Amino acid sequence: PTQLGQMMEPPHAPRQVNKLLEAAGLQIKIDSLWVPTDQGQPLCEILDTGKAHNNVTPVKQVKWYQNVLDRLQPALPDESKTESIDQDSRYADPAPESEIVGSDTDEEPVQRKQKRKRNRYELDDYFSLVELGEFIGRSRQHVVEVLEKHRLIKWIGQGKKGKYLLTEKGWQYGLMYDPSEICFHNRNSKRLTTSNAQPVLGYDILKFF
Known part of the structure; x- marks a missing residue:
C-alpha cells in the first residue's frame, strides 16, 4: 500500500x-x-x-x-491528511x-x-528511529548512537537546529521519507536538508543491534 x-x-x-x-x-x-x-x-x-x-x-x-x-x-x-514533524527535536x-x-x-x-x-x-x-528503538526495547537515543557509530546516519546542522540524514552507507538500509508531502526523497534530492524528510530503515537494519 x-x-x-x-x-x-x-x-x-x-x-x-x-x-x-x-x-x-x-x-x-x-x-x-x-x-x-x-x-x-x-x-x-x-x-x-x-x-x-x-x-x-x-x-x-x-x-x-x-x-x-x-x-x-x-x-x-480532503481525505489526504498528513502530520507535520518537529525536526528541531533530536529525540522526540x-x-x-x-x-x-x-x-x-x-x-x-x-x-x-x-x-x-x-x-x-x-x-x-520501514521503521522510524523511534519505532526501531521500541522494537528492540531501547531508546531512540540508543538507536541514534548505534547508527552514528556504524556511520549510517549523520547530524546536519548546529545543536538542535538540524536533522539526521542517511550517509552513503545508510542509503543501503533505508530511505528519507517526508510525511508532509507523503513521498520519499532520493539521495540526490536538493531538498533533503530543507524538507521534513527523516530517515526510515528497513528490517535489514536489525543486524546492527
Whole structure:
C-alpha cells in the first residue's frame, strides 16, 4: 500500500490505499489482518517476511502488483491528511497509538514481540528511529548512537537546529521519507536538508543491534 500510494496522483496514504482495495472488493479485514479476496488473489502475492509471530507461525505480508491501480477509484482530496514533524527535536517521541499485526498500515505489517506504537509515517516496510528503538526495547537515543557509530546516519546542522540524514552507507538500509508531502526523497534530492524528510530503515537494519 505504501508504494501503490506513491504511484497515485495525487499521492495517497497507505491507509487510504487499503480502504480503496477493500472498496474494490480485493481484500477484506479479518481480525487485525487484511486478507485478499478470491477476486484480489490474482493481483497480489503473499510473501514470507522472515519473521514469526509469538506462537512461532511465520508472518506473511501481502504485496500487490502495480496493475491493481487500474481497479482502484481515487479517494476524495480532503481525505489526504498528513502530520507535520518537529525536526528541531533530536529525540522526540511520536504520538501514541495502537500496536499490532498485518499488512494494514493503520496498524503494523508484522506482529511485534512487545506492544509497539504505530509508526506515525504509516509505512509498511520501514521503521522510524523511534519505532526501531521500541522494537528492540531501547531508546531512540540508543538507536541514534548505534547508527552514528556504524556511520549510517549523520547530524546536519548546529545543536538542535538540524536533522539526521542517511550517509552513503545508510542509503543501503533505508530511505528519507517526508510525511508532509507523503513521498520519499532520493539521495540526490536538493531538498533533503530543507524538507521534513527523516530517515526510515528497513528490517535489514536489525543486524546492527
